[in-house]
Amino acid sequence: MTVSHILKAKGGEVITAAASAKVSDIAKILSEKRIGAVVIIGAGGKIEGIVSERDVVRHVGKDGAKALELPVSAIMTKNVRTAKEMDSEAALMTLMTEHRIRHLPVVTDGKMVGMISIGDVVKYLIEAIERETDDLKAYIASAG
Numbered sequence: 001m002t003v004s005h006i007l008k009a010k011g012g013e014v015i016t017a018a019a020s021a022k023v024s025d026i027a028k029i030l031s032e033k034r035i036g037a038v039v040i041i042g043a044g045g046k047i048e049g050i051v052s053e054r055d056v057v058r059h060v061g062k063d064g065a066k067a068l069e070l071p072v073s074a075i076m077t078k079n080v081r082t083a084k085e086m087d088s089e090a091a092l093m094t095l096m097t098e099h100r101i102r103h104l105p106v107v108t109d110g111k112m113v114g115m116i117s118i119g120d121v122v123k124y125l126i127e128a129i130e131r132e133t134d135d136l137k138a139y140i141a142s143a144g
Helices: 003-010 023-033 055-067 089-097 118-143
Strands: 016-018 037-041 047-052 103-106 110-118
Touching: 003 089, 003 118, 016 023, 023 037, 023 047, 023 055, 037 055, 037 110, 037 118, 055 089, 089 118, 110 118
Parallel strands: 016 037
Antiparallel strands: 037 047, 103 110
């Protein structure tokens, strides 16, 4: 199965913010939306970075409350890994594991079309295993 199949099931909504937003604004978005990362975009919707819960916690742990007043550009990951709609779940898992990341923006023709998290991939894999199990049970029942 591919990223496009996962996006069809979950939708393509991506929460974004500007690089000038304060870290406290991003923390509020993460909390209110119950998400793990926000994509930071610039002019024309170009991806400039990504900020995760881990980034916020790491900087607050290091710098205390003053980290919350920083612009998000000061703490965001600037080298953003992305996925393509035709990538397989195996390719996603490899990329996420090798780079120790949990969120991948999905980009098609230079435009962001969704976001895939490690939770989305795990959910898909569990559903695939359950479908396969059901198919095998049905096959065994019909063969008897």
